[in-house]
Amino acid sequence: MAQAAAAALLLAGGAWSAFGFTENLFDEQDALQKEWRDAQDLQIFIGDSAIQVDSVVAGPPVVVTLTNTGTTTLDASAVTVLLDGVAATVDSWTVEGVSSNVWTPGATLALTMDLAASVTDRAAVATEHGVMAFGGL
């Protein structure tokens, strides 16, 4: 009688622990797989992204014109510009002449920097995920 009750308790407790553990394991695996897929997607996105500097107007104001030569849509507001190696604040930008953050493949992005000085050599541009392009005067 005692042995039977103990065995039943042991069995129930073991099953309860095993169930909880397995459920947690599957949840974690699902979450990790999602993160892994997101990371893979990001890699593919970066691989498909490309930009080129079409022109640099020495200024002031300095105007850098770029084309999205990749197959991904980029965020125009997250572009970083370095003029002669120094990071510059972008004061305004247009995509195909319209104020927008959506920089689609093939579209032209014009960045304007209201600086007091002019650029003497070249501009470096980095997208939100680090795809870079360089262009001289």
Added chain:
Amino acid sequence: MSSGISESILFIGAITATMIVVASLHGVSEELSSGISSRSSILASEMQSRVSIINDPAHVETSPLTIYVKNTGTTEIYTTGLHLLIDGQAEFDWDIEVEAEEAVFPETDDDDTILLPGEVGTITFGGGVSLDPGDHLVTVITRTNAEDTMEFTA
């Protein structure tokens, strides 16, 4: 009578022992689950973390050495966890200033301890860091093992 008492003692003993075993089993399972959960969270953070040095290699300011690091991933980077190497040697004499991309993150302030996705940090090395003329490598490594290296000529 004494047989009944013996059976009761045996019963209570068996139940107590079983409960101890079950509690131990459950404790071990919980600990294992918690460990897996923490490890998963670290792995996920590592997978989403990216950092890029975005200097123009043709125009690197070397006195003092200044590099621009951009958070090109999708998770925030704690600047207190950054490690910097110059030609493979760890350098500790540097300071970072984070320029918040206000157009993208209007709610952010000038917090130099966190690089949000898309933000750029300007790292300026101290006067003790001097570079001989020639080619050099600068590497930045985050706490989540994201890293980038740039080669430039001083």
